[in-house]
Amino acid sequence: MGTASVIPFGPQHPVLPEPLHLDLVVEDEVVLEAMPQIGFVHRGLERLVRSKDYNQFLYVAERICGICAFGHSMGYAETVERLMGIEIPQRADYLRTIWHEMSRIHSHILWLGLAADAFGFESLFMHCWRLRERVLDLFEKTTGGRVIFSVCKVGGVQRDISPSQMSEILAVLDGLRDEYSQLVKTFLGDSSVYSRTAGIGAIPHKDAVELSMVGPFGRASGVNYDVRMLGHGAYGDLADFQPVLSTDCDCYARMEVRCAEVLQSIDIIAELASKIPAGDIMVPVKGNPAVDAEACNVLEQPRGECYYYAKGNGSKYLDRMRMRTPTSQNLAGMTLALKGCDLADVNMIILTIDPCVSCTER
Amino acid sequence: MGYSSKSPWVIHYDASSCNGCDIEVLAALCPGFDVERFGIINTGDPKHADIFLVTGSVNERNIDIIKQIYDQMVEPKVVVACGICACSGGIFHDCYNVIGGVDKAIPVDVYAPGCAVRPEAIIDAVVQGIAVLDQKAEALKAMKKGA
Ligand code: SF4
Numbered sequence: 001m002g003t004a005s006v007i008p009f010g011p012q013h014p015v016l017p018e019p020l021h022l023d024l025v026v027e028d029e030v031v032l033e034a035m036p037q038i039g040f041v042h043r044g045l046e047r048l049v050r051s052k053d054y055n056q057f058l059y060v061a062e063r064i065c066g067i068c069a070f071g072h073s074m075g076y077a078e079t080v081e082r083l084m085g086i087e088i089p090q091r092a093d094y095l096r097t098i099w100h101e102m103s104r105i106h107s108h109i110l111w112l113g114l115a116a117d118a119f120g121f122e123s124l125f126m127h128c129w130r131l132r133e134r135v136l137d138l139f140e141k142t143t144g145g146r147v148i149f150s151v152c153k154v155g156g157v158q159r160d161i162s163p164s165q166m167s168e169i170l171a172v173l174d175g176l177r178d179e180y181s182q183l184v185k186t187f188l189g190d191s192s193v194y195s196r197t198a199g200i201g202a203i204p205h206k207d208a209v210e211l212s213m214v215g216p217f218g219r220a221s222g223v224n225y226d227v228r229m230l231g232h233g234a235y236g237d238l239a240d241f242q243p244v245l246s247t248d249c250d251c252y253a254r255m256e257v258r259c260a261e262v263l264q265s266i267d268i269i270a271e272l273a274s275k276i277p278a279g280d281i282m283v284p285v286k287g288n289p290a291v292d293a294e295a296c297n298v299l300e301q302p303r304g305e306c307y308y309y310a311k312g313n314g315s316k317y318l319d320r321m322r323m324r325t326p327t328s329q330n331l332a333g334m335t336l337a338l339k340g341c342d343l344a345d346v347n348m349i350i351l352t353i354d355p356c357v358s359c360t361e362r
Numbered sequence: 363m364g365y366s367s368k369s370p371w372v373i374h375y376d377a378s379s380c381n382g383c384d385i386e387v388l389a390a391l392c393p394g395f396d397v398e399r400f401g402i403i404n405t406g407d408p409k410h411a412d413i414f415l416v417t418g419s420v421n422e423r424n425i426d427i428i429k430q431i432y433d434q435m436v437e438p439k440v441v442v443a444c445g446i447c448a449c450s451g452g453i454f455h456d457c458y459n460v461i462g463g464v465d466k467a468i469p470v471d472v473y474a475p476g477c478a479v480r481p482e483a484i485i486d487a488v489v490q491g492i493a494v495l496d497q498k499a500e501a502l503k504a505m506k507k508g509a
């Protein structure tokens with residue numbers, strides 16, 4: 001028996017691009033406890049609603065997180081639309097959903113790359129990021145931005161996707177599907193990957209439900225919940241939507257779920273593209289949110305359910321804007337998964353929750 | 363050209379950025395832009411790094427960390443502020459918790475604006491940084507000779 005000692009992990013750590021600090025209490029290379037310390041990315045964005053009006057704040061909302069940037073602008077815009085009782089054109093809804101699903105593809109492939117990096121498979125990491133560039137090219141063609149798009153507005157979207165662009169999107173994603181499936185074969189079939197992920201950091205279904213884990217992290221532990229299955233907006237027009245589930249509960253299962261969700265998103269985009277109605281993409285927005293009007297909204301971000309709340313005060317500034325992000329839900333699961341794991345597996349476990357620190361701390 | 367400017371190693375730290383610039387920094391290192399073909403390698407160890415890529419508007423908690431990373435890097439060293447947040451605070455400059463710009467904490471040599479900063483801009487900034495690195499190396503040599 002050794003004596004327990006504390007090892008600091010982060011905030012500057014090669015495995016995570018973001019600053020997350022953990023104090024790991026270890027004894028004989030086994031983690032007894034992990035204590036997260038946060039606050040490295042806290043900027044105080046929610047406070048900005050007081051000095052930026054509800055249209056300007058959209059650009060701040062987009063910059064809550066650069067990976068799910070479009071999701072946040074969409075979630076915020078939908079919340080304000082509910083607050084003011086605005087009905088947006090159906091085409092705008094479809095366009096938003098298409099961009100949002102493309103963001104999910106880019107986010108998941110990005111994550112798969114980082115995961116490959118965490119278990120030391122450098123070339124796989126590079127291949128993932130190579131594929132991801134294609135999705136970013138599509139973003140650039142349709143919106144003008146690679147990371148931050150600024151196409152979503154309260155009342156609709158600012159740009160349309162022309163039929164020729166739409167067919168290009170479908171063609172590129174179709175091409176992506178083949179190459180991506182090759183990568184998935186490595187992720188799910190390679191024995192070195194398997195030995196680093198299978199059986200590591202398992203969270204039983206019961207705990208996952210109790211800790212209200214969301215997103216792919218929860219679904220890998222069999223939590224049958226995905227906001228998309230509620231059928232909001234354009235998702236309601238999908239012929240069928242089943243959340244991707246796994247019951248293995250370990251790091252491997254989380255990888256499996258995300259691998260499958262990319263293909264699911266490609267299918268969703270193809271289906272929406274075939275059904276997209278013609279028409280306007282924006283309705284004019286006039287007036288301000290009413291005094292004490294309240295609205296909330298949920299959205300399935302790449303990392304899980306994100307909840308938005310807004311309150312008006314009669315002026316063009318909102319009284320309050322609040323969001324609860326998937327990672328803040330999942331941190332409890334992460335500390336549980338880290339308990340009793342090997343020090344060498346800490347990287348992998350932290351990564352499989354796909355923490356988004358800048359969303360969480362804002 | 364010194365050995366370090368032929369193949370500078372970079373270190374990246376996210377000082378309260380929104381991730382947008384971080385993934386662009388990584389994208390610059392990955393296929394597509396691929397600065398690794400020029401021998402520019404991302405390292406996690408400040409002592410191995412020549413160029414410090416900082417993103418984000420730096421909040422109170424991060425000041426000490428970037429100072430620490432900066433102090434741990436060996437001379438000559440260059441700091442590149444990536445993204446408008448790192449240059450001036452950008453959209454977050456009136457948030458209560460940010461100091462608004464990396465240059466308020468450590469000396470910055472090259473500024474790469476953009477929101478998010480484009481990988482091309484990062485590459486451009488790193489190339490400019492290499493020239494600064496050379497100058498600093500020369501100055502260091504001259505100082506040693508003089509001493
Ligand atoms: S410059 Fe823009 S993309 Fe970069 S960290 Fe700041 S807000 Fe994010």
